[in-house]
């Protein structure tokens with residue numbers, strides 16, 4: 165078996181806990197909204213987790229706190245043994261829209277986080293790494309193309325490279341493919357799995373789609389609103405690598421139904 169095939173058949177390592185949230189609460193004092201109430205999370209190294217819940221249940225607030233973009237009102241957030249007190253180098257983020265700069269080529273967009281952090285010289289030194297990442301996501305040959313020549317899916321792949329160029333420990337993903345059509349989204353989800361497995365990345369995804377959460381995750385956290393809290397941690401016992409035809413299996417259907425039954429009824 166070649167190395168790429170070996171990487172694909174490897175199961176997630178499930179060893180040490182890399183990210184831990186203990187009793188995280190968040191209240192927005194001005195509007196007296198308790199967005200999060202005592203949320204506990206433990207992400208194992210190399211695992212893929214998702215959070216699902218109705219609109220306004222606190223998913224984005226949770227992600228922002230994990231990213232160090234917002235501070236919790238109480239509780240602790242620890243990544244790789246140190247408290248998260250602000251943005252940090254070992255956290256990579258990806259959002260719904262790729263937001264590539266139109267005046268920079270794909271390659272220049274990918275190395276931008278390095279340029280901002282360490283300057284132009286350091287960014288240039290990363291061009292080889294950026295080329296390798298482009299190959300990993302299937303964009304070889306698009307190094308010198310401008311964003312207006314990329315499809316939505318291609319732009320999101322470039323955004324994956326931009327997230328990975330700083331070699332983050334964890335990937336925080338806020339509905340990264342929700343703006344894509346269904347076929348591209350399915351394809352990109354399988355690509356995301358391949359990339360995460362190849363790099364043994366620890367990933368955490370916010371999504372509104374139960375099937376997406378199930379096909380990608382080792383664990384799905386179900387949230388309910390007012391106040392936002394995790395009501396269940398659902399282990400997904402489907403084998404890896406996951407394939408799209410698993411969606412038609414009875415086990416997949418049972419997991420989707422179980423998660424649906426645990427969601428806030430008003431959201432359905």
Ligand SMILES: Nc1ncnc2c1ncn2[C@@H]1O[C@H](COP(=O)(O)OP(=O)(O)OP(=O)(O)O)[C@@H](O)[C@H]1O
Nearest residue numbers: 192195197199217218219220221222223224225226
């Ligand atoms: N900066 C803020 N100031 C005041 N209230 C806020 C702020 N950010 C979020 N909220 C409130 O906190 C609650 C949770 O919001 P959040 O955006 O985390 O939910 P969500 O689950 O991500 O929603 P959606 O799925 O619609 O994106 C909501 O009631 C929202 O109005």
